[in-house]
Amino acid sequence: MSAAAASPPPPAAAGEHPRFHLRGFLSPETCKELEFVHRSCGTAGYRPSVVSTSLPHLAATGCGHLLLPFVPVRERLRDAVESAFSCHFDLFIEFTGLISWCKGASIGWHSDDNKPYLRQRAFTAVCYLNDHGKDYKGGILQFQDGEPSFITPVAGDVVIYTADNSNTHCVDEVTEGERLTLTLWFTRDSAYDEDPKLLSFLSQTSLNYEPVHQSSYIPLPASDIMYWFAYDHSGFDIRCARVHILGFSFHTSIDEDNKSVAPAEDDPIELLGKPVRLGRGDDVFDKVFANGLHALQVSTYFHFLSSFSLQIMSIRLQ
Template identity: 50%
Template sequence: MSGEVFLFEEQHQQHPRVIIRNFLSLHECKELEFIHKSSSTVGYRPNVFSTTLSHLIATNSSHFIIPFIPIRDRLKDKVEEFFKCEFELFIEFTGLISWSRGASIGWHSDDNRPYLKQRHFASNSVMSGDVTSGVLSSILHFSYWIPVMLYTLAVADSLCIPFGYTMKAVCYLNNYGKDFNGGLFHFQDGEPTSIIPMAGDAVMYTSDHRNIHSVDEITDGERLTLTLWFSRDDSHNEDVKLVSLLSQNLLHKNMADSYLPLPASSNMYWFSQDQASNNQFGFNICWARLHVLGYAIYICQDSSCESDVSELLLKPVCLVRGNELLDQKFVNILHALQIVHFYCWKGSALQTNVSITDTKVVKLSDVQRKRINGLKSVLLNDDDLALRVFSSKPSEENERICFDWTGIVAAFTAWEDYVSKLTKQIRLQLPSWRMHESIYDVQLGEQYHP
């Protein structure tokens, strides 16, 4: 899947870094985007959202780990190959990170805290990116940029990184100028000075003082990345912890119970402009992501808007659009969010063999509308803020989708088929993972057959 590789040979001692174009396929980028937008929580910095593998397990979405596995393996292989540390690294962290309008970070290195010193390599897969020396047109005008094919090792041999140094790599999942504006990545020294995020590109670099970097403020849209951290210290191996969590979560559940999502604590989904102050003026990001796509939710069971928000998130819901309500129950708001974003991902590719008579759509009553507005006042009390944070240019794919409730019903069925297949895969592979305390793509001959 990977394409051209850029190795900056003349500066590799001072600024070790590698850029791989088209490391991820468009399908991989879109699948990870679907997972993130339907599963993420409020992140670690203002206007940042994250999806970690441990969070997926905790919210009964363990099956979404499956698409990460081959990508993690490929990233780890490439980091070890280019920086000459084969079979030495452990994955410390895997996560999807998105930056929305207002997010930025100034000059820093990624090991700038004592507790981060164990990090030896970080891998960021750029789902969409470009490299530049400051302007787009100058991308290939540096004589010391050396494009090579992926498996060329002659130059890579000279990139051996001493044991004590740390590294980082990133994969961009969407495109600068199309899906978001702002968010350019800059190195303080060395070449390239700037990277334009484009879907599928991967960037790998040492996370120490030799690669001090910054990210411009996002001015519109949402910038998505896949980020991996690597360590030589096996005590920081995230796989051991993840396998333990998976064992606890899956071993005593049947298939149906193991793939219906379960929302986390409501505070993990609450966004306010000032996160540090516990400001209650803001919005629930699950509701907001539905809202910017034109949907609302109606809680099927009688409940007061005064109820605890965590309880409201667990109740069965119906989807609403305009004056219409789809009379089909979703187990909770997270379930509805996953179906809607699955529809956004698959769109016109869904087999809509659903007749109008199978799709029960009813007009909202005044009582239902009042209850929806009451719930909205609790979960979305800053409409303008939600639109500023999550609104973006419509993608070409979504522009081609002509909304029809039959498409949502088809997405419901297709989503069930998709997640049940992933759940079967994870159950087949889990015994091997438990045996080796490692998450990897189990080959057919190794698979456990109950």
Template identity: 70%
Template sequence: MAAAPSMENPRRLLHGFFSFELCKELEFIHRSSGTVGYRPSVFSTTLPHLAATNCGHFILPFLPLRDRLKDAVEETFGCEFELFVEFTGLISWCKGASIGWHSDDNKPYLRQRDFAAVCYLNNHEKDFRGGLFHFKDGEPSSVAPIAGDVLIYTADERNIHCVDEVIDGERLTLTLWFTRDCSHDEDAKVINILSQRIQYEPDSFLPLPASSTMYWFQKDGSGFDVRHARSYLMGDCILLGEMKFLSKNS
């Protein structure tokens, strides 16, 4: 049985929490539905996004894992009342992505966050270089991502942390935040979006086209649309906003 987390720096690293097969399934969902994330060189897939784009069937693999994670957080930190999931997101950190020292509740609009869970879906030094997770104080002080491992911690100033810049490859995680405040329950938001889609499009069972950003390939601080990769490699450039085609021979 794992030792109780320190009260000074409440956190726990759970090894082999879920299977390699589930890692690959979540990676597939992200590749199919991801869109531009909240930071440069970051892409994300959230449950509200899946619901809004008529990809509700992709939500199903998340549900048992979310329940397991919520149970683990409640047990680890001795929560007296049931927690609510505030956010669920697949997040890929591409080359150049990083984040400095912070706590996860460090903005007024994030104060509802009480606990965090970071689920690693691929491996440090195998799938990417850089991207180590560091805590400012306490142990473990650093975490090297391994597929299937989960890091859980309180979202307050007792667990200030950062992520090193990704040097190469792509670092993929499933990140969840939990709250004691039922008004921030993510499930209620997702159900509301799904019910609206069923109400206004009752005969639609096919997913809507994914965001065009899913085709964006990050390269050396810039990037290109993979649908135009052949033209790009030939030295041509397509400016989609102005519908212009620029050739290296122009």
């Protein structure tokens, strides 16, 4: 695990639109490591065309070991925000999430505290984990007033700003590729501190799961939440779409002893909450997963692992 790059604290914020662009805040290795976590464990996002990995999700699905790379990054970001906005020892982290913005994702003009249930948010930090122009097109962050008026994402850079309407912003549509960010929101209200929630999930998973599962390092099943993305009067199940992109298909058992299987394309929401198997071409693998999400997480994990090893191999062999 690599240490994050050292960077001087930003000067204290002044002006009507307090924001900072911190260049090279995260090392390339840290960006890659966070990307690895997201590829292994990302689930349906909070908006169409967005996939997210939140820390409570990692803690609740037995992936507590994958929280480690976030620990120093969160602390450094909190320090940077506190010194930029002169509020030392005043902030709690309210939300930490890896978010990938797939083709078609965008967000219109808004401030980050613009809903009654978001009023506790005081500051935002967005860390860019990959590069505009190289990894995707579109996805520029724009601010309505003040300077800088836009940010072109570069891996390792961070933008921090107040969550109120002095920093109204939007993100242009991603037109190609996938834009990856680590986003944190900070609050002054300890009732919204994310850490006690994480500790509670971590203690629940360590109490509930057998040690044999704990040592496997394979993600455990997540709760069967919403995976349906409405699209043009119809929609699709994100689990089916992602497993299909990886070259697999879901199959469900049609008998008690799991010997006969059928493709799980009809009525996926119902079927994917039950035990499933993965198929590739005409083959169906023996392993029975707890549900569709579990099968997706494991296939994503191995897919990323294999592409990651190939990348490392080609770097080493150059």
